[in-house]
Amino acid sequence: MDHNTHNLTQAIKSITAILAFFALSLHMVNAQSLNIKNDRFWDTQNGEPIYSQGGGIFTFTDPKDGQEKYYWYGVHYEEAEKYREDPSVTHSRTHFKAVTCYTSTDLVNWKSEGNALEKSEVEENYQHIYWMGRLGVAYIEEIDQYAMLVQHNSNVIIALADQPAGPFKCHNRLDMTDRIGTPNTGDQTVFTDPDTGTSYLVYSYGKGRHKIYLSEIGVKDGKVDLLDVNQIFKGNGREGNCMVKYKGKYYVFASNLYGWDSSHAFYLVADEIKGPYLPENNMLITPGTYDDYAHITQTGFFVNVKGSKQETVIYCGDRWADFAGNGLGYNQWCPLSFEGETPVFNSLNSWNLNESTGEWSVAEDNNFVKNSSFEADRKAIPSTVKPIQEQLLGWHAEIQQGNTVVVGSEDSPVLNHANTLEDRKHVIGERSLNISDQVPFKRKVYQMITSTPYVPLEDGTYTLSFKVKSAGTFHRLEAYTESSAYQKTENVKQSDNWKTISLENVNVTNGKVEIGFIAHGEAGASCQIDDVTFVSNKVMTYQR
Numbered sequence: 001m002d003h004n005t006h007n008l009t010q011a012i013k014s015i016t017a018i019l020a021f022f023a024l025s026l027h028m029v030n031a032q033s034l035n036i037k038n039d040r041f042w043d044t045q046n047g048e049p050i051y052s053q054g055g056g057i058f059t060f061t062d063p064k065d066g067q068e069k070y071y072w073y074g075v076h077y078e079e080a081e082k083y084r085e086d087p088s089v090t091h092s093r094t095h096f097k098a099v100t101c102y103t104s105t106d107l108v109n110w111k112s113e114g115n116a117l118e119k120s121e122v123e124e125n126y127q128h129i130y131w132m133g134r135l136g137v138a139y140i141e142e143i144d145q146y147a148m149l150v151q152h153n154s155n156v157i158i159a160l161a162d163q164p165a166g167p168f169k170c171h172n173r174l175d176m177t178d179r180i181g182t183p184n185t186g187d188q189t190v191f192t193d194p195d196t197g198t199s200y201l202v203y204s205y206g207k208g209r210h211k212i213y214l215s216e217i218g219v220k221d222g223k224v225d226l227l228d229v230n231q232i233f234k235g236n237g238r239e240g241n242c243m244v245k246y247k248g249k250y251y252v253f254a255s256n257l258y259g260w261d262s263s264h265a266f267y268l269v270a271d272e273i274k275g276p277y278l279p280e281n282n283m284l285i286t287p288g289t290y291d292d293y294a295h296i297t298q299t300g301f302f303v304n305v306k307g308s309k310q311e312t313v314i315y316c317g318d319r320w321a322d323f324a325g326n327g328l329g330y331n332q333w334c335p336l337s338f339e340g341e342t343p344v345f346n347s348l349n350s351w352n353l354n355e356s357t358g359e360w361s362v363a364e365d366n367n368f369v370k371n372s373s374f375e376a377d378r379k380a381i382p383s384t385v386k387p388i389q390e391q392l393l394g395w396h397a398e399i400q401q402g403n404t405v406v407v408g409s410e411d412s413p414v415l416n417h418a419n420t421l422e423d424r425k426h427v428i429g430e431r432s433l434n435i436s437d438q439v440p441f442k443r444k445v446y447q448m449i450t451s452t453p454y455v456p457l458e459d460g461t462y463t464l465s466f467k468v469k470s471a472g473t474f475h476r477l478e479a480y481t482e483s484s485a486y487q488k489t490e491n492v493k494q495s496d497n498w499k500t501i502s503l504e505n506v507n508v509t510n511g512k513v514e515i516g517f518i519a520h521g522e523a524g525a526s527c528q529i530d531d532v533t534f535v536s537n538k539v540m541t542y543q544r
Contacts, residue, residue: 032354034107034352035352036333036350037349037350037365038334039328039367040328041084044109045109046111049081049084050100050110051074051076051081052073053075053318053331054074054300055099055135056072056074056135057071057073058164067105069104069105073101073136073137074100074135075096075132076097076098076100077094077097078097079094079322083321087321087328087429088421090324091322097119098118099117099150101113101164105355107305107314107353107355113165117148117150117166121167121168121170122152126152126173129153131152131153134150135150135188135190136190137164138192139164139197140217140219143224146161146162147159147160149190149201149217151187153184154184155183155184156174156184156185157173157174158171172223172224179215180211181205182205184206186203186239187240187241189201189202189203193273194304199216202214202241202242208237209257210234210238211234212231212238212241212254213231213232214252215227215228216228232268233281237257238254238256238283239254239257242299242301244302244313246311250269250270251267251268251343252267252269252270253267253286253302254267254283260323260324261324261378262293262296262297263293263298264289265294265315267284267286268283269341286345287342289345290393291376291393292347293376294317294345295317295332295334296332296376297317297319300315300331301316302316305358307359310359311358312335313338314334314335315335316332319332325375325429326375326376326430327373328428335348335351335360348363350363350366362455365539367533369449369533370393370447371392372531373428373531373532374416374429374433375429377416380414381416382414392433395446396446396447397443398445400443400444402440402443415434416434419530426497427531428531432528432529435519435528435529436526437521439523441525442520444519445516445517445519446517447514447516448513449514449515450512457512458508458511459511460507461505461507461508462508463502463503463504464506464534465503465532465533465535466501466530466531466532467499467530467531468492469498470494470496472521474519474527475520476519477518478490478491478518479501479518480518481503481514482513483513484510484512486506486508488506504537517529
């Protein structure tokens with residue numbers, strides 16, 4: 001081997017080693033667990049606000065680089081910007097701006113691809129927009145096009161694009177009257193069967209929403225259309241209709257008819273895509289959604305993460321905070337667990353996902369309090385209107401002296417407080433805990449936090465924090481924690497202004513702790529508490 005050949009060989013070896021190092025480094029980066037943090041507004045990796053409500057995530061190949069990516073579509077409303085800038089004001093109307101598109105390879109770091117469907121495109125082809133809402137995208141192999149199906153006023157628009165990020169152009173508009181008896185769908189999403197590649201529109205009856213339908217999406221008479229209509233449910237009104245497939249089973253999910261408010265997540269399950277879905281016409285409440293209405297959301301859509309070690313299903317809920325004033329963030333994502341055919345919802349404030357392996361874990365900065373800002377309860381509690389409710393979700397009020405908590409009683413104390421505009425400059429959302437009565441009272445309000453098979457409450461020390469204000473005369477006002485033999489209390493000094501109080505170094509043993517508040521007050525005394533957190537002292541800074 002001559003000198004030049006030897007040098008060339010060594011150079012090739014060096015370049016190969018460098019490329020292998022970068023490939024290994026890239027693999028290690030891609031294999032990291034990244035943090036998903038709820039209860040806040042989300043940004044792209046470039047720091048731009050993410051505006052994506054009522055949409056869905058689909059996996060397509062990016063034509064620019066040939067890489068398979070997650071494409072996230074949703075609606076950008078004008079009010080989403082306003083609420084993000086000032087969460088003290090709830091907006092009553094929706095003004096559509098565009099359908100957005102974001103891409104990611106790890107479901108945490110998102111890049112904006114711009115607007116996928118422009119407002120001008122819709123209004124130039126059809127009538128003025130009064131409502132643009134639930135939507136999804138399907139790849140139509142027969143014509144090599146991407147089809148977006150989106151609610152528009154009292155119909156459904158189908159728009160097509162050559163590329164998954166758009167731009168989408170209006171193609172067809174469906175009046176659903178001849179198919180289901182109403183011109184519109186009550187709510188809708190697009191579901192693509194991961195095993196067949198066939199896409200379906202999942203939707204409810206437009207009036208009353210007491211029926212759920214499934215229609216295959218395809219080409220008919222030269223147009224992208226719905227090829228059939230299959231009714232899979234008839235019963236109580238349901239909306240937020242969406243589907244997921246896990247281990248060969250098909251699950252249909254939906255929410256209650258609570259407007260912009262959150263609700264339980266209901267489900268049915270089937271062996272075949274067209275059913276029968278069981279229990280027949282009797283949707284079950286998903287375990288784990290009782291204490292905070294699915295982390296204060298309405299059912300939105302699902303993402304299957306099929307990693308090298310396990311498959312994780314992510315529940316992606318819509319929090320319509322801009323129109324309901326119920327907290328921060330429009331998108332709340334939580335992992336599901338399964339007990340046989342039963343899905344179990346894990347309500348988490350912060351958790352980690354390894355998209356490469358499919359594994360997830362509870363983050364060390366997770367807030368373990370359910371309904372921590374009391375926003376799951378959208379009406380004055382106890383409530384005589386839907387949902388008829390006696391206690392605050394996740395909390396229990398124990399009356400030791402004073403009026404009894406009774407639905408429909410004029411003397412019953414109101415357990416939550418409607419935050420004023422001034423309140424909302426200091427605390428989150430429209431509601432807070434209210435401890436008050438018309439007569440002298442003694443009350444304990446508490447929550448039990450326990451480990452579950454999927455979300456461990458590890459032994460160690462934690463910090464309980466909350467915001468509080470009070471008025472009138474209290475003989476006793478304190479916060480407390482109790483875990484096995486460990487007890488901790490903190491006297492709460494009265495203040496007309498909101499202040500933050502913390503109980504530090506709270507010991508937790510045996511995976512269980514009771515947190516709460518004790519108040520002994522004179523008639524008319526009142527105390528409001530909000531934004532309660534219970535976080536491990538092993539808090540770390542995570543990537544987002």
